[in-house]
Amino acid sequence: MAQQPDTVTRILDTAEVLFAERGFAETSLRNITSKAKVNLAAVNYHFGSKKALIQAVFARYLDPFTVRFHAALDELEARHEGGVIPLEELLETMARSVLEVPAERHSLKVFMRLLGLAYSQAQGHLRRYIQEQYGSVFTRFTELVRQATPELPDAERFWRLHFMLGTVIFTLSGLDALRDIAEKDYGEHVSVRDLVRRLRPVVVAAMNAPLPEPAPVQREAG
Amino acid sequence: MAQQPDTVTRILDTAEVLFAERGFAETSLRNITSKAKVNLAAVNYHFGSKKALIQAVFARYLDPFTVRFHAALDELEARHEGGVIPLEELLETMARSVLEVPAERHSLKVFMRLLGLAYSQAQGHLRRYIQEQYGSVFTRFTELVRQATPELPDAERFWRLHFMLGTVIFTLSGLDALRDIAEKDYGEHVSVRDLVRRLRPVVVAAMNAPLPEPAPVQREAG
DNA sequence: AGAACATTCAAACAATTGTTTCCAATGACG
DNA sequence: CGTCATTGGAAACAATTGTTTGAATGTTCT
Numbered sequence: 001m002a003q004q005p006d007t008v009t010r011i012l013d014t015a016e017v018l019f020a021e022r023g024f025a026e027t028s029l030r031n032i033t034s035k036a037k038v039n040l041a042a043v044n045y046h047f048g049s050k051k052a053l054i055q056a057v058f059a060r061y062l063d064p065f066t067v068r069f070h071a072a073l074d075e076l077e078a079r080h081e082g083g084v085i086p087l088e089e090l091l092e093t094m095a096r097s098v099l100e101v102p103a104e105r106h107s108l109k110v111f112m113r114l115l116g117l118a119y120s121q122a123q124g125h126l127r128r129y130i131q132e133q134y135g136s137v138f139t140r141f142t143e144l145v146r147q148a149t150p151e152l153p154d155a156e157r158f159w160r161l162h163f164m165l166g167t168v169i170f171t172l173s174g175l176d177a178l179r180d181i182a183e184k185d186y187g188e189h190v191s192v193r194d195l196v197r198r199l200r201p202v203v204v205a206a207m208n209a210p211l212p213e214p215a216p217v218q219r220e221a222g
Numbered sequence: 223m224a225q226q227p228d229t230v231t232r233i234l235d236t237a238e239v240l241f242a243e244r245g246f247a248e249t250s251l252r253n254i255t256s257k258a259k260v261n262l263a264a265v266n267y268h269f270g271s272k273k274a275l276i277q278a279v280f281a282r283y284l285d286p287f288t289v290r291f292h293a294a295l296d297e298l299e300a301r302h303e304g305g306v307i308p309l310e311e312l313l314e315t316m317a318r319s320v321l322e323v324p325a326e327r328h329s330l331k332v333f334m335r336l337l338g339l340a341y342s343q344a345q346g347h348l349r350r351y352i353q354e355q356y357g358s359v360f361t362r363f364t365e366l367v368r369q370a371t372p373e374l375p376d377a378e379r380f381w382r383l384h385f386m387l388g389t390v391i392f393t394l395s396g397l398d399a400l401r402d403i404a405e406k407d408y409g410e411h412v413s414v415r416d417l418v419r420r421l422r423p424v425v426v427a428a429m430n431a432p433l434p435e436p437a438p439v440q441r442e443a444g
Numbered sequence: 445a446g447a448a449c450a451t452t453c454a455a456a457c458a459a460t461t462g463t464t465t466c467c468a469a470t471g472a473c474g
Numbered sequence: 475c476g477t478c479a480t481t482g483g484a485a486a487c488a489a490t491t492g493t494t495t496g497a498a499t500g501t502t503c504t
Contacts, residue, residue, distance in 0.1 A: 007481070023342075025247035028461065039482050044463060046480095119396055120245075120342040127399065155408045159393075159420050162400055166392025167385045167428075174341055177349065178384055186377045197434050198381050205431030206389075209423040215416060229451080250491065261453050266493060268451090 008046050010036045016057045020113040024054055055129050058118070061101060061111050062133040069097040069137050073144065087148040091203060094141065095196055108192050109175050116173030149207065156211065164203050171195065230268050232258045238279045242335040246276055277351050280340070283323060283333050284355040291319040291359050295366065309370040313425060316363065317418055330414050331397050338395030371429065378433065386425050393417065 014036035018027045029050060033040045047053040072093050076085055102111040118126050142161065149157055171178065172195065183189055236258035240249045251272060255262045269275040294315050298307055324333040340348050364383065371379055393400065394417065405411055 023245075023247065025245065029463090030461085039484095040462095041464080041483090042481075050462065116342050119392070120338050155404065155410055155412075156420065158404055158408065159412075159417070160424060163389045163393055163421065163424055166390075166396075167388045170341070170388025170392045171381075171385055174388075177341075182377065182380055186380065188377055190381075194437060195381070197437060198378065199385065201431040201434050202382060202385055202428045206424045206428040209427030212419050212423050215419060251493090252491085261451095262492095263454090263494080264452070272492065 007038050007042055010038055011043060011046065011053070012057055012060060015053055016060075016110055016114065019054070019057060019117065020110040023117055051125055054126065058114065058126070058129065059133070061114070062130070065097060065101045066133060066137050068101060069094070070140070072097050073137075073140060077144075084147050085144055087145065087207060088204060090141070090144055090148055091200070091207075095200075099193070099196065108172065112169060112172035112175070116169050119169065152207075153211075160207055160209075164206060167203065167206075168199060171199070229260050229264055232260055233265060233268065233275070234279055234282060237275055238282075238332055238336065241276070241279060241339065242332040245339055273347055276348060280336065280348070280352065281355070283336070284352070287319060287323045288355060288359050290322060291316070292362070294319050295359075295362060299366075306369050307366055309367065309429060310426060312363070312366055312370055313422070313429075317422070321415070321418065330394065334391060334394035334397070338391045341391065374429075375433075382429055382431075386428060389425065389428075390421060393421070 011032060015027070015032045018031055018035065021027075029043050030040060033043060043050070043053055047056055076089065076093055098111075099108060102108045118130050142158075145161065146152075146154070146157060152160070172192065175192070175195070179190055233254060237249070237254045240253055240257065243249075251265050252262060254275075255265060265272070265275055269278055298311065298315050320333075321330060324330045340352050364380075367383065368374075368376070368379060374382070394414070397414070397417070401412055
């Protein structure tokens with residue numbers, strides 16, 4: 001069942017880069033196999049189908065991430081002995097977990113671009129797959145955030161978390177294009193870690209923003 | 223040259239919905255023409271190619287938007303007689319302009335989903351096309367934001383604007399999926415305008431967030 | 445009316461897609 | 475040795491893709 005060495009890894013390495021660059025539908029199996037220098041039939045032989053290959057590419061990132069993130073949350077909870085964990089520490093822990101995983105493998109840029117694609121592209125199988133992998137950690141993380149921000153209404157916190165998810169995924173997945181503009185306009189080269197540094201106060205401020213004015217009563221009075 | 227009535231509009235109406243639902247590569251011309259009840263060749267006859275059709279779909283949103291947004295900024299500048307326009311008013315004006323345009327046409331959801339796709343999918347022709355259409359208004363808007371936030375370093379403002387762009391596009395383009403979750407978990411049905419109401423204080427707080435700690439000197443000291 | 449033009453239609457085009465099959469070569473392990 | 479899983483190669487598969495063609499039809503103007 002399990003492959004240890006070459007062909008499978010070669011396919012995954014090539015596929016994730018091409019997927020990140022051009023999307024799933026725009027990347028053909030022949031693109032992958034020719035660049036990876038493996039036979040065309042190898043993909044169907046080892047993975048079964050293109051859909052399964054796509055999921056395998058994600059699994060190689062998500063599996064280590066969930067393990068690591070759970071462990072980091074374990075340690076964080078132990079350190080606070082059942083007390084409330086401050087929001088900044090929760091966000092910091094998440095950022096660290098996200099940053100650690102691709103460091104062993106490929107660039108964070110590829111990982112984030114894949115996440116962005118998963119959200120915007122292919123409506124079907126991928127979203128479900130991600131939900132199954134991400135679901136448990138994200139639920140746990142959400143609950144900790146709830147305890148850290150007791151003053152926030154549940155719905156408000158839900159939406160703000162997704163606002164910030166959008167900020168991070170959008171920025172990091174479109175990093176190349178944005179970096180080009182920024183570099184041209186401000187001469188300054190930004191690294192991913194530089195961006196995370198800039199993101200931190202913004203995310204914290206966004207989560208702690210004042211509550212919106214209550215919704216008007218269905219139809220605004222004249 | 224100009225078609226007034228049926229076939230062209232029918233194609234555009236159908237194409238924008240299908241594109242928004244499934245992406246560009248995943249939507250075939252036969253999907254569009256069969257659902258629009260027009261002949262397959264009609265697309266190439268009226269638009270020339272699929273790429274041109276995609277751009278036409280965007281033009282139908284972006285052209286009215288840029289006109290309207292420029293006008294709104296004109297009025298805003300006139301009202302402040304050369305003085306600095308507060309950030310809240312700038313954001314409010316932009317939100318209003320974005321909300322107004324699709325109201326005449328289709329749902330804001332489709333518009334935002336298309337914007338999201340333009341950013342995440344197909345790196346080539348579309349991004350350039352959007353840049354040409356959006357470029358002038360966005361530059362003008364950016365300059366006004368600069369005057370409204372003189373304390374922000376230029377690079378910091380650039381990134382924060384894109385952070386917020388990511389928040390809005392990501393949230394509104396993935397609205398359907400998020401709405402399903404929110405509705406299931408909190409029983410509350412959210413409208414687009416409800417979401418904009420929630421976004422406002424978050425965006426303002428994010429833009430006014432404290433500056434990040436300065437970047438470490440290349441390699442952190444032990 | 446006829447001429448000129450714009451549009452619609454069915455059919456075919458060439459190219460590319462994911463997938464399968466058959467066959468030979470390789471290596472590992474019993 | 476022989477068995478079996480893994481590779482590589484080449485070919486073909488059925489299906490779908492965007493695009494083009496040429497004839498039929500409609501519309502418009504003189």
